[in-house]
Amino acid sequence: MPGGRLTYEDRQSIAAGLAERLGYAEIARRLGRPTSTISREVARNGGPGGYRADRAHQATEGRARRRRRAPSPAPQVATGGYGRDxxxxxxxxxxxxxxxxxxxxxxxxxxxxxxxxxxxxxxxxxxxxxxxxxxxxxxxxxxxxxxxxxxxxxxxxxxxxxxxxxxIDDDVWYRAFLASAQMTVMLADAARGGADVLGAATPAGARLGDMGRFLGYLGDDMVQTAERWWQIFVAHRTAGRRYGGAGDPCHVTDVTRVTDGT
Known part of the structure; x- marks a missing residue:
């Protein structure tokens, strides 16, 4: 259900849920709405730390008025001929x-x-x-x-x-994530080198040393994650299956299976 259909009372409940540090799924459950509706509503109205019910409601009404007054300049929406709303x-x-x-x-x-x-x-x-x-x-x-x-x-x-x-290629996020992992590893190497230059026992050197160790661990983990995903992706394409179904190699249970090496 689109965010524009939320009532002011719904938005007050969302703000209260965020104040209680509830997750989007729990807020959505309480309102009887899809989780995606809550996440989109919060994202375009200040995020979890800046969401305010009154401002969000006013902004949504303002967008609706602008659409009614001037529909022609609005960005085009490609529904793809699939009967999408x-x-x-x-x-x-x-x-x-x-x-x-x-x-x-x-x-x-x-x-x-x-x-x-x-x-x-x-x-x-x-x-x-x-x-x-x-x-x-x-x-x-x-x-x-x-x-x-x-x-x-x-x-x-x-x-x-x-x-x-x-x-946009089908493996775009794999390639982007791998590039990010490689940059993280490079930053880790630079930080470790900086620690050696400044002296590992000095405050600045210790700070860079901690940075190098953290980023090194993170970079290695990112590379391993990318490699595991690539195995899943190739298996999915080889099997010729569609995304999202039960038994799909991309399904979360299969990700766990590959991670566990079983």
Whole structure:
């Protein structure tokens, strides 16, 4: 159920639940709503630490009024011809974008990534992104450059045309996570080297030493996690199964099985 359908009383309950440090799932259970509705509602209205019922309700009503007054400038929603509810898709896109922004991703970049992910083809041209998001070509170019640096998309030449397409591959998060793991290992090495330079017994040296040990452990763990996921991913593709079903190699129980080595 989209966040726009929440009542003011619902939002007060959400704020109270956050104040009690309840998880989204527990808040959703109390309200009889999907967990995703609560997470999107909180994400686009200040996050867990800044959520306020009155401000969230006013912001939602303001968005609804802007849509009614000026529907044409609103970003296009691609329902893909599957009978999807455009309003629900729009709420999904807004919520996912808000969560990405909270992780530090620039807003336009987050919108581009969300747009690519929620497009069934998983690929769009710069012109298509400009049309869908109603931003400038320069903004798209900057966003694509950022996402390329993070290994979150790739470019490919559009067959028969002098233009590029921006593509989200199925293994994109594996590659991005692995790149992050490799950078973490490099930071760990740099910190350990810094500890040697400053002297391990000095306060600054000890601080860098702790940093190096933590990041070294984390980096190794990230690499191992990426390798385990790759085994699951390859098994899934080899079996030719769809994501999300029971018995799917991507299912959480199978992740546990691979992790345990059984």
């Amino acid at each position: 455009p309003e629900a898709v729009r709420d999904l896109e807004e919520g996912l974008t808000a969560l990405l922004v909270q992780t530090g991703v620039p807003r336009t970049t987050a919108r581009v990534l969300t747009c690519l992910y929620t497009t069934d083809s998983g690929s769009l041209t710069a012109a298509e992104l400009v049309q869908r998001l109603r931003v400038s070509p320069a903004s798209i170019s900057m966003a694509v450059g950022y996402l390329e640096e993070q290994a979150l998309l790739r470019r490919e030449r559009d067959p028969g045309r002098r233009r590029e397409r921006y593509v």
